[in-house]
Amino acid sequence: MNAPSSPPPAIECYGHTVPPFRTVFPKVFRAGIEAMTVDQIDALAETLSEADRQCLADYLGPATAEVLDGLAEDKASRLSTHYTATGDPDEAAFRALYPRVAATTNNTLSLDQLAAVLAKLSGEDMASQSFYFGDEGRQLAFTTMKPDRITATLDHTADWVMLASAKRAIEAIDGYTATLEKEERIGRKMQGKEIIAIKVRHEPFAVYMKWVAGPHKGREILYNAALLGPDKVRVREAGLLGVMPVTIAIDGVAARRGTNHQVTEVGLKALVELIEKDFLKAAPQDHIQRNNHGISELDGKPVYRMENVMPRDPKLGYFCYRIMHYTDFVRGLEVKVDVYDFDDRLTESHHYRNIDTKAQLTEADFDPKNKAYKL
Secondary structure, three states: OOOOOOOOOOEEEOOEEEOOHHHHHHHHHHHHHHHOOHHHHHHHHHHOOHHHHHHHHHHHHHHHHHHHOOOOHHHHHHHHHHOOOOOOOOHHHHHHHHHHHHHHHHHHOOHHHHHHHHHOOOHHHHHHHHHHHHHHHHHHHHHHOOHHHHHHHHHHOOHHHHHHHHHHHHHOOOEEEEEEEEEEEEOOEEOOOEEEEEEEEOOOOEEEEEEEEOOOOOOEEEEEHHHHOOOEEEEEOOHHHHOOOEEEEOOOOOOOOOOOOOHHHOOHHHHHHHHHHHHHHHHHHOOOEEEEEEEEEEOOEEEEEEEEEOOOOHHHOOOOOEEEEEEEOOOOEEEEEEEEOOOOOEEEEEEEEEEEOOOOOOHHHHOOOOOOOOO
16 A cells, blocks of 8 residues: 555636645545436446445545435445445546546436536546546546536536636647648638648647648748747748748738738647636636537547637737637647637638657757758
Protein backbone atom coordinates (compact mmCIF):
# COMPACT_ATOMS: atom_id res chain seq x y z
CA MET A 1 0.00 0.00 0.00
CA ASN A 2 1.11 3.53 -0.71
CA ALA A 3 1.24 5.78 2.32
CA PRO A 4 -1.67 8.23 2.51
CA SER A 5 -0.88 11.83 1.76
CA SER A 6 -2.66 15.11 2.21
CA PRO A 7 -4.94 16.11 -0.68
CA PRO A 8 -3.36 18.57 -3.12
CA PRO A 9 -4.38 22.19 -2.67
CA ALA A 10 -7.45 23.63 -4.35
CA ILE A 11 -6.99 25.16 -7.81
CA GLU A 12 -8.13 28.66 -8.69
CA CYS A 13 -9.70 28.61 -12.14
CA TYR A 14 -11.54 31.52 -13.79
CA GLY A 15 -12.65 32.86 -10.43
CA HIS A 16 -13.73 29.43 -9.14
CA THR A 17 -12.07 27.38 -6.41
CA VAL A 18 -11.77 23.78 -7.58
CA PRO A 19 -11.31 21.37 -4.66
CA PRO A 20 -9.06 18.29 -4.89
CA PHE A 21 -10.93 15.25 -6.12
CA ARG A 22 -10.30 13.26 -2.94
CA THR A 23 -12.65 15.66 -1.16
CA VAL A 24 -15.19 15.61 -4.02
CA PHE A 25 -15.34 11.87 -4.64
CA PRO A 26 -17.42 11.01 -1.53
CA LYS A 27 -20.07 13.49 -2.74
CA VAL A 28 -20.05 12.00 -6.25
CA PHE A 29 -20.19 8.45 -4.89
CA ARG A 30 -23.04 9.28 -2.50
CA ALA A 31 -25.06 10.98 -5.26
CA GLY A 32 -24.71 7.91 -7.44
CA ILE A 33 -25.72 5.52 -4.64
CA GLU A 34 -28.75 7.63 -3.77
CA ALA A 35 -29.93 7.51 -7.39
CA MET A 36 -29.41 3.75 -7.78
CA THR A 37 -31.68 0.91 -6.84
CA VAL A 38 -30.28 -1.90 -4.68
CA ASP A 39 -30.14 -4.13 -7.76
CA GLN A 40 -28.09 -1.52 -9.61
CA ILE A 41 -25.68 -1.24 -6.67
CA ASP A 42 -25.20 -5.01 -6.85
CA ALA A 43 -24.81 -4.96 -10.63
CA LEU A 44 -22.17 -2.24 -10.48
CA ALA A 45 -20.22 -4.10 -7.80
CA GLU A 46 -20.28 -7.26 -9.91
CA THR A 47 -18.56 -5.44 -12.79
CA LEU A 48 -15.60 -4.73 -10.51
CA SER A 49 -13.00 -7.20 -9.33
CA GLU A 50 -12.39 -7.73 -5.64
CA ALA A 51 -9.17 -5.71 -5.98
CA ASP A 52 -11.08 -2.87 -7.67
CA ARG A 53 -13.69 -2.77 -4.90
CA GLN A 54 -10.95 -2.80 -2.31
CA CYS A 55 -9.15 0.07 -4.04
CA LEU A 56 -12.35 2.14 -4.13
CA ALA A 57 -13.16 1.41 -0.48
CA ASP A 58 -9.65 2.37 0.62
CA TYR A 59 -9.87 5.61 -1.33
CA LEU A 60 -13.12 6.49 0.43
CA GLY A 61 -11.49 5.61 3.75
CA PRO A 62 -12.81 7.78 6.62
CA ALA A 63 -15.27 9.46 4.21
CA THR A 64 -17.23 6.18 4.16
CA ALA A 65 -19.12 7.39 7.24
CA GLU A 66 -20.10 10.54 5.33
CA VAL A 67 -21.40 8.40 2.46
CA LEU A 68 -23.42 6.13 4.75
CA ASP A 69 -24.87 8.88 6.95
CA GLY A 70 -28.65 8.96 6.48
CA LEU A 71 -28.56 6.50 3.58
CA ALA A 72 -31.42 4.02 3.26
CA GLU A 73 -30.69 0.95 5.37
CA ASP A 74 -30.83 -1.56 2.49
CA LYS A 75 -28.38 0.49 0.44
CA ALA A 76 -26.05 1.01 3.40
CA SER A 77 -26.05 -2.74 3.97
CA ARG A 78 -25.15 -3.44 0.35
CA LEU A 79 -22.29 -0.95 0.44
CA SER A 80 -20.90 -2.52 3.60
CA THR A 81 -21.05 -5.90 1.87
CA HIS A 82 -19.31 -4.79 -1.30
CA TYR A 83 -16.90 -2.13 -0.05
CA THR A 84 -14.85 -2.40 3.15
CA ALA A 85 -11.72 -0.34 3.66
CA THR A 86 -8.75 -2.28 5.00
CA GLY A 87 -5.76 -0.09 4.25
CA ASP A 88 -4.39 3.21 3.04
CA PRO A 89 -5.51 4.60 -0.33
CA ASP A 90 -3.40 3.82 -3.38
CA GLU A 91 -3.68 7.08 -5.33
CA ALA A 92 -2.14 5.76 -8.54
CA ALA A 93 -4.31 2.65 -8.58
CA PHE A 94 -7.49 4.62 -7.93
CA ARG A 95 -6.66 7.23 -10.57
CA ALA A 96 -6.32 4.43 -13.11
CA LEU A 97 -9.52 2.73 -11.92
CA TYR A 98 -11.86 5.68 -11.51
CA PRO A 99 -12.59 6.60 -15.18
CA ARG A 100 -13.86 3.04 -15.75
CA VAL A 101 -15.94 3.19 -12.56
CA ALA A 102 -17.43 6.55 -13.56
CA ALA A 103 -18.29 5.36 -17.08
CA THR A 104 -19.78 2.09 -15.85
CA THR A 105 -21.82 3.90 -13.22
CA ASN A 106 -23.22 6.36 -15.76
CA ASN A 107 -24.08 3.52 -18.13
CA THR A 108 -25.85 1.68 -15.29
CA LEU A 109 -28.00 4.68 -14.41
CA SER A 110 -31.04 5.65 -16.43
CA LEU A 111 -30.94 9.12 -17.98
CA ASP A 112 -33.33 10.37 -15.30
CA GLN A 113 -31.13 8.92 -12.58
CA LEU A 114 -28.03 10.45 -14.15
CA ALA A 115 -29.78 13.82 -14.33
CA ALA A 116 -30.52 13.54 -10.60
CA VAL A 117 -26.84 12.81 -9.88
CA LEU A 118 -25.59 15.69 -12.03
CA ALA A 119 -28.02 18.09 -10.39
CA LYS A 120 -26.20 17.51 -7.10
CA LEU A 121 -22.78 18.35 -8.55
CA SER A 122 -21.59 21.93 -8.83
CA GLY A 123 -19.40 23.32 -11.58
CA GLU A 124 -16.49 23.07 -9.19
CA ASP A 125 -17.26 19.38 -8.57
CA MET A 126 -17.39 18.71 -12.33
CA ALA A 127 -14.12 20.58 -12.81
CA SER A 128 -12.45 18.58 -10.05
CA GLN A 129 -13.46 15.33 -11.73
CA SER A 130 -12.42 16.55 -15.19
CA PHE A 131 -8.99 17.63 -13.98
CA TYR A 132 -8.56 14.37 -12.07
CA PHE A 133 -9.28 12.32 -15.19
CA GLY A 134 -6.48 13.87 -17.20
CA ASP A 135 -5.99 12.86 -20.85
CA GLU A 136 -5.89 9.10 -20.38
CA GLY A 137 -8.81 9.05 -17.97
CA ARG A 138 -10.96 11.24 -20.20
CA GLN A 139 -10.28 9.00 -23.19
CA LEU A 140 -11.10 5.85 -21.23
CA ALA A 141 -14.31 7.28 -19.77
CA PHE A 142 -15.65 8.75 -23.01
CA THR A 143 -14.84 5.72 -25.15
CA THR A 144 -16.68 3.51 -22.61
CA MET A 145 -19.69 5.71 -21.85
CA LYS A 146 -22.89 5.59 -23.91
CA PRO A 147 -23.37 8.64 -26.20
CA ASP A 148 -26.54 9.84 -24.46
CA ARG A 149 -24.72 9.72 -21.09
CA ILE A 150 -21.86 11.72 -22.57
CA THR A 151 -24.32 14.30 -23.87
CA ALA A 152 -26.00 14.61 -20.49
CA THR A 153 -22.63 15.01 -18.76
CA LEU A 154 -21.32 17.64 -21.17
CA ASP A 155 -24.61 19.53 -21.15
CA HIS A 156 -24.17 19.88 -17.38
CA THR A 157 -20.50 20.92 -17.64
CA ALA A 158 -20.10 24.69 -17.27
CA ASP A 159 -18.45 26.82 -19.96
CA TRP A 160 -15.50 27.63 -17.75
CA VAL A 161 -14.89 23.94 -17.07
CA MET A 162 -15.03 23.14 -20.79
CA LEU A 163 -12.58 25.95 -21.49
CA ALA A 164 -10.19 24.95 -18.71
CA SER A 165 -10.27 21.31 -19.83
CA ALA A 166 -9.55 22.33 -23.43
CA LYS A 167 -6.57 24.39 -22.26
CA ARG A 168 -5.23 21.46 -20.26
CA ALA A 169 -5.58 19.12 -23.23
CA ILE A 170 -3.67 21.56 -25.45
CA GLU A 171 -0.95 22.15 -22.85
CA ALA A 172 -0.30 18.40 -22.75
CA ILE A 173 0.69 18.51 -26.44
CA ASP A 174 4.17 19.57 -27.55
CA GLY A 175 3.28 19.85 -31.21
CA TYR A 176 1.25 18.30 -34.00
CA THR A 177 0.53 18.15 -37.69
CA ALA A 178 -2.92 18.75 -39.12
CA THR A 179 -4.91 19.84 -42.13
CA LEU A 180 -6.59 23.21 -41.68
CA GLU A 181 -9.69 23.79 -43.77
CA LYS A 182 -10.76 27.39 -43.49
CA GLU A 183 -12.98 30.08 -44.93
CA GLU A 184 -12.91 33.76 -43.99
CA ARG A 185 -14.82 36.89 -44.90
CA ILE A 186 -12.44 39.61 -46.05
CA GLY A 187 -14.32 42.90 -46.17
CA ARG A 188 -17.77 42.02 -47.49
CA LYS A 189 -16.77 38.93 -49.43
CA MET A 190 -16.42 35.36 -48.23
CA GLN A 191 -13.19 33.95 -49.65
CA GLY A 192 -12.91 30.54 -51.23
CA LYS A 193 -12.25 27.50 -49.09
CA GLU A 194 -8.57 26.94 -48.37
CA ILE A 195 -6.95 23.66 -47.38
CA ILE A 196 -3.61 24.02 -45.64
CA ALA A 197 -1.15 21.43 -44.34
CA ILE A 198 0.26 22.72 -41.06
CA LYS A 199 2.95 21.81 -38.56
CA VAL A 200 2.84 23.45 -35.14
CA ARG A 201 5.29 23.45 -32.24
CA HIS A 202 4.15 25.07 -29.00
CA GLU A 203 7.45 25.77 -27.20
CA PRO A 204 9.13 27.72 -28.57
CA PHE A 205 6.23 28.52 -30.87
CA ALA A 206 6.76 27.83 -34.55
CA VAL A 207 4.44 27.04 -37.45
CA TYR A 208 4.81 25.90 -41.04
CA MET A 209 1.91 26.15 -43.51
CA LYS A 210 1.52 24.93 -47.08
CA TRP A 211 -1.62 25.60 -49.09
CA VAL A 212 -2.65 22.37 -50.84
CA ALA A 213 -5.97 23.53 -52.30
CA GLY A 214 -7.89 26.74 -52.79
CA PRO A 215 -7.11 30.16 -54.25
CA HIS A 216 -3.56 30.24 -52.81
CA LYS A 217 -2.57 26.66 -53.66
CA GLY A 218 1.20 26.25 -53.51
CA ARG A 219 1.82 29.07 -51.04
CA GLU A 220 4.16 28.42 -48.07
CA ILE A 221 4.67 30.35 -44.83
CA LEU A 222 7.02 29.65 -41.95
CA TYR A 223 7.19 31.40 -38.59
CA ASN A 224 10.07 30.68 -36.22
CA ALA A 225 11.08 33.55 -33.96
CA ALA A 226 14.41 31.93 -33.07
CA LEU A 227 15.51 31.85 -36.72
CA LEU A 228 13.66 34.78 -38.28
CA GLY A 229 12.85 37.10 -35.38
CA PRO A 230 9.53 37.46 -33.53
CA ASP A 231 8.02 39.90 -36.03
CA LYS A 232 9.01 38.18 -39.29
CA VAL A 233 7.72 35.36 -41.47
CA ARG A 234 9.21 33.56 -44.44
CA VAL A 235 6.81 33.46 -47.40
CA ARG A 236 6.79 32.00 -50.86
CA GLU A 237 3.73 32.79 -52.89
CA ALA A 238 2.16 30.50 -55.45
CA GLY A 239 2.32 31.03 -59.20
CA LEU A 240 3.92 34.09 -60.76
CA LEU A 241 4.21 35.82 -57.37
CA GLY A 242 6.45 33.04 -56.11
CA VAL A 243 9.59 33.77 -58.10
CA MET A 244 11.56 33.74 -54.88
CA PRO A 245 10.83 33.46 -51.15
CA VAL A 246 10.95 36.60 -49.00
CA THR A 247 11.19 37.41 -45.31
CA ILE A 248 8.58 40.03 -44.45
CA ALA A 249 6.81 41.67 -41.50
CA ILE A 250 4.36 39.39 -39.75
CA ASP A 251 1.56 41.98 -39.88
CA GLY A 252 2.14 43.07 -43.46
CA VAL A 253 -0.46 42.82 -46.21
CA ALA A 254 1.40 40.02 -47.99
CA ALA A 255 1.76 38.00 -44.78
CA ARG A 256 -2.00 38.28 -44.17
CA ARG A 257 -3.11 37.53 -47.69
CA GLY A 258 -6.58 35.95 -47.57
CA THR A 259 -6.93 36.17 -43.78
CA ASN A 260 -7.79 38.53 -40.94
CA HIS A 261 -5.21 36.90 -38.68
CA GLN A 262 -1.47 36.81 -38.17
CA VAL A 263 0.33 33.50 -38.53
CA THR A 264 0.84 33.41 -34.75
CA GLU A 265 -2.94 33.02 -34.43
CA VAL A 266 -2.92 29.70 -36.29
CA GLY A 267 -3.47 26.45 -34.42
CA LEU A 268 -5.48 24.75 -31.72
CA LYS A 269 -3.90 26.69 -28.86
CA ALA A 270 -4.53 30.05 -30.51
CA LEU A 271 -8.13 29.01 -31.12
CA VAL A 272 -8.69 28.33 -27.42
CA GLU A 273 -6.94 31.57 -26.46
CA LEU A 274 -9.26 33.52 -28.77
CA ILE A 275 -12.30 31.95 -27.11
CA GLU A 276 -10.80 32.60 -23.68
CA LYS A 277 -10.28 36.29 -24.42
CA ASP A 278 -13.99 36.93 -24.96
CA PHE A 279 -14.95 34.58 -22.12
CA LEU A 280 -12.90 36.49 -19.56
CA LYS A 281 -14.71 39.69 -20.50
CA ALA A 282 -18.21 38.28 -21.03
CA ALA A 283 -18.59 35.76 -18.20
CA PRO A 284 -18.46 38.27 -15.30
CA GLN A 285 -21.19 40.30 -17.03
CA ASP A 286 -23.34 37.23 -17.72
CA HIS A 287 -23.16 38.03 -21.42
CA ILE A 288 -22.87 34.44 -22.68
CA GLN A 289 -25.94 32.47 -23.69
CA ARG A 290 -25.15 28.81 -24.28
CA ASN A 291 -27.12 26.52 -26.56
CA ASN A 292 -26.30 22.80 -26.50
CA HIS A 293 -26.61 20.79 -29.72
CA GLY A 294 -25.48 17.36 -28.55
CA ILE A 295 -23.25 14.86 -30.30
CA SER A 296 -22.83 14.66 -34.06
CA GLU A 297 -20.24 13.19 -36.41
CA LEU A 298 -17.35 15.14 -37.93
CA ASP A 299 -14.65 13.46 -40.01
CA GLY A 300 -16.01 10.10 -38.93
CA LYS A 301 -15.61 10.88 -35.22
CA PRO A 302 -18.12 11.99 -32.60
CA VAL A 303 -17.96 15.64 -31.57
CA TYR A 304 -19.95 17.65 -29.06
CA ARG A 305 -21.54 20.78 -30.49
CA MET A 306 -22.45 23.81 -28.45
CA GLU A 307 -23.02 27.44 -29.30
CA ASN A 308 -22.09 30.58 -27.38
CA VAL A 309 -24.15 33.67 -28.18
CA MET A 310 -23.00 37.13 -27.14
CA PRO A 311 -24.96 40.39 -27.02
CA ARG A 312 -25.61 41.58 -30.57
CA ASP A 313 -23.80 44.85 -30.01
CA PRO A 314 -20.39 45.34 -31.66
CA LYS A 315 -19.71 48.32 -29.41
CA LEU A 316 -19.14 45.93 -26.50
CA GLY A 317 -15.92 44.85 -28.15
CA TYR A 318 -16.47 41.11 -28.48
CA PHE A 319 -14.86 39.20 -31.33
CA CYS A 320 -18.15 37.95 -32.71
CA TYR A 321 -21.89 37.65 -32.13
CA ARG A 322 -21.98 33.87 -31.88
CA ILE A 323 -19.66 30.93 -32.28
CA MET A 324 -20.41 27.25 -32.86
CA HIS A 325 -17.96 24.91 -31.16
CA TYR A 326 -17.15 21.38 -32.29
CA THR A 327 -15.24 19.52 -29.58
CA ASP A 328 -13.52 16.18 -29.98
CA PHE A 329 -14.50 15.28 -26.41
CA VAL A 330 -12.42 12.09 -26.35
CA ARG A 331 -9.22 14.08 -26.88
CA GLY A 332 -10.54 17.27 -25.32
CA LEU A 333 -9.67 19.31 -28.41
CA GLU A 334 -11.66 22.08 -30.05
CA VAL A 335 -11.39 20.91 -33.68
CA LYS A 336 -13.73 23.30 -35.47
CA VAL A 337 -15.40 26.67 -34.94
CA ASP A 338 -17.91 28.57 -37.05
CA VAL A 339 -17.88 32.28 -36.27
CA TYR A 340 -20.80 34.64 -37.02
CA ASP A 341 -20.55 38.43 -37.10
CA PHE A 342 -22.99 40.92 -35.61
CA ASP A 343 -25.14 40.72 -38.75
CA ASP A 344 -25.31 36.97 -38.04
CA ARG A 345 -23.35 36.11 -41.17
CA LEU A 346 -20.78 33.34 -41.22
CA THR A 347 -17.51 35.25 -41.15
CA GLU A 348 -14.95 32.55 -40.32
CA SER A 349 -14.80 28.77 -40.24
CA HIS A 350 -11.68 26.97 -39.02
CA HIS A 351 -11.67 23.19 -39.16
CA TYR A 352 -8.62 21.20 -38.01
CA ARG A 353 -8.59 17.71 -39.49
CA ASN A 354 -6.21 14.74 -39.36
CA ILE A 355 -4.64 16.01 -36.14
CA ASP A 356 -1.56 13.97 -35.27
CA THR A 357 -0.31 14.83 -31.80
CA LYS A 358 2.29 12.04 -31.97
CA ALA A 359 4.07 13.43 -35.02
CA GLN A 360 7.85 13.37 -34.60
CA LEU A 361 8.62 17.01 -35.34
CA THR A 362 12.22 18.23 -35.42
CA GLU A 363 14.02 21.56 -35.85
CA ALA A 364 14.12 20.87 -39.58
CA ASP A 365 10.34 21.08 -39.77
CA PHE A 366 10.57 24.77 -38.82
CA ASP A 367 13.70 25.68 -40.74
CA PRO A 368 13.38 27.59 -44.04
CA LYS A 369 16.44 25.66 -45.27
CA ASN A 370 14.45 22.40 -45.18
CA LYS A 371 15.01 20.90 -48.64
CA ALA A 372 11.40 19.71 -48.75
CA TYR A 373 10.27 23.34 -48.71
CA LYS A 374 10.61 26.07 -51.34
CA LEU A 375 11.44 28.70 -48.73
